[in-house]
Amino acid sequence: MLWCVLVLIGGHSEVVVDSSLTRELALAGSSAPRSVLARQALVEVGYVGFDGKPHRGQLVVDRSLAREVRAIFAEIERARFPIARAIPAVAYGWDDLASMRANATTGFNHRPVAGTRVRSAHARGRAIDLNPIQNPHLGRDRLGLTYDPKRPGTVVQGSAVVRAFKSRGWRWGGEWRRSQDTMHFEKP
Template sequence: MKILLLSLLTAISCSFISPIIDSNMTFEEAIKGSKAPQDVIDSIEILNVKYISFDGKLHSGQIVVRKSVSDDVQAIFELILKEKFPVGKCVPIVQYGWSDSASMADNNSSAFNYRTIAGTNRLSPHSFGRAVDINPRQNPVVYANGRVSPKGAKYDIKKPGTFSSNSPIVKEFERRGWRWGGTFKSFKDNHHFDKN
């Protein structure tokens, strides 16, 4: 009886367990200092998402996305949690001074960042919040010459938190009309998803 009561209490307290807070910003804080024009700012919003991180604990973070894709992103994060697919952390990129490389080096997952595509002067789909990057350290960019970004990362599809064409998360993104960067021709952007 005592054991039964104890396990019941444990079950109850676990279901109310409060997550580790990775990010808890207001929308204004999350866009502070962005170079995005007002029409872009008006088209984005901040989402609260929950995920299991690599410490095996429940975390709560935030992601800034285009309003037209926020249902997709919310649903995908629900799947990520259900699948217990580990996500390092989700913190709006303002925390990294709008530096994509600093965010990637910290294995941060993010979406909106008004910036050009690395090595070009074309605006990235991240500029409009319609691209999401998840776990750059597990899912680095791999260039044709073998260079990897972020530096020192290794792409190994057997490791937790890594995407492959068979990953249920990748399949769910694709079912919803998103492109996975792991299917790009000239280089593989394994942490990247975008939708037109």
Template sequence: MKKITNFIPLLLIIISYGCLEDSSEVIVDSHYTFEEAIKGTKAPEDLVKHLEMITLTYYSFDGKLHQGQMVTHKDLAVDIKEVFMIMQANKFPIRKVIPIVKYDWDDGSSLIDDNSSCFNYRQITGETNLSMHSLGLAIDLNPLENPYIKGGIVLPPQAVYSINSLGTFTEESIVVKEFKKRGWEWGGNWNSLKDYQHFQKNLSQMKLRSSGEESHTNHNVTLLP
């Protein structure tokens, strides 16, 4: 049974790529090289060497297949690829996936554009600790559909969380279940606030050297009037 279970992710990947081959068109949202995708980051070299850029395919809100890229920690690449394959198989929509270098490393601009991303070397707002995004250990997906909410603060500001909207995550969402199955934490389960777009995985048990821990106030953005 264990061998069969371990075979399932590989089978999903084969089926998914088979669907791509039959597709008449794949819209490319991002085509950076790794060097271009990390250009301008302030991350130290001993952190950058743990990163890699992965290519992901997904159905966007136009109902068409898109191809994007994400910079992530190498140890999370397989998890992310598997979950994206499952999302593609279920046609769960993702707006776009583009390295945050496109937004000059500004998290707020990426969120407003409904962009899904992972690595962004930055501190937690108002603190000196690094965000899990700085280590490539957290991803934000569909931020306009799945905002950060704490009291009267909503990020991105124009976002509305509605469980009936396409691309929205809930406790019963296949995306949430698949990430949790792989040991990830979902911000939608936090008590003091909700960060519905946010998924992270703690690799401390794998002896990853980390200089900070993720706080729930994890978006370093400027509130718009």
């Protein structure tokens, strides 16, 4: 809770808090089995918003990834890559389409891969979607979005964001052979 203190003493250098759930609230109503829920950690992350201000948000990920997710977001913040908001999927009723419409960066969500019955890596808290509005799943986008590498907040090949994840063994969906999922990172 260090950032709360920083908000108070920072005065004019205000931090925008996008999410401040408890772990219990962040997992409420999930359809995941108890064994999966027990492994989920609530991670506080800092980033620069599209407004250029420092933001604080939260991500739910498997507890084995909590530490590196913090490090990855610290790298993204240093690169000043903007993130709209990091808010757990519970805030959108676990509805993938609703959290994408809100441009929420999310991790854990116990759901199948869109349009299939296959469990996504999100269902185990081993995937993160970044700025879904700027980074559509090409060919499978359900919101009529476009991918423009020049637009702020867009994940592009060889960028600091992709390096931050890949250097820690994550895979980027933008490098998948079929239907590139440019918002998606996952750790096998």
